Amino acid sequence: MGRTAGRSTSDTRRAVFEAASTVFRTRGPAATLDDVAREAGLSKGGVIYHFPTKDHLVVGLAEALLDDFRDAVHAQLDPADEQPGRLTRAYVRASLVDTDLVAARDAYALIAQLITAPAVAEVARADARRWREELGADGLPDAVTALVVAAADGASVAPLWGAEVDDAEHARLADQLVALTRDPDRWVGPSPS
Template identity: 55%
Template structure:
């Protein structure tokens, strides 16, 4: 079949990645290239034109998921904020932002979890995590404050995976308080249980 009429190569590639995500979420990593191509409305040859192998497709799918999150963090950087912790605040905002479609958020988390079982994807995720940790280290916050606020945001952000939500007033208050800790790290250091 080749390229579907009316679709640009970029549109076809995007459709293939979306289809791969949907098929893998429902059928698992054993889903075939035929299944993915059929779901995207292209021939297997059309899929192979864009992605030479299933491994290449899975890697690109993982890259797209990671890039969406990185884009979300970048979009939440405050251009007027030049104080230490600027990147960390954007990260907190991205993780704790109310999600319009919590089912889609849950699917995205499940997808990256499944993809991370593929060794090449696990290596990609590890490299992305190292890069993220380097950005945190350069952000200028005391390590204990950074650990506290990122661990809290990371933990709360996975609530949709278990059927929870991050769209409550309590979550907005938590986001506000975590951001306050990045602006005034001495608040954290003055707590009696600080080592």
């Protein structure tokens, strides 16, 4: 068992999330809090202190994954970019540029396991609504935003289906999608006045 004394609450929660990621990705819904505790090097009571039930842990893990992606998008915001589509371009970069394809595949496999829980599905729907609102307010025509986000999402999950996508290919796609956000009228025509 790993040493846990001296860990902060956030460090312990992160350790539980890392262990839960491995356990739920490999065992699916059959995974137990005992399994997570063993993987984290904690007692079951140590896990329950932070997550009273398996459902709490599953929802917390899903929220952490969604928050991590949101943080990755915001980290990609270019402070010098003040043009419409700034957030959409950051979304593309977070999805396709400098991504660890193995980690991305594992994350999507985990999400596929977690989404079977109704509470997680609701968290995911709420997150999707939030993205639609934020990206919808990004100043691009809706058709361009929908196309760019769908392409970035689709390409980022391709490794889950066994696609061999390399960094250069992702970078080219990201460049093309970013170009689309910089000249949307070329693709969809001018916005109605």
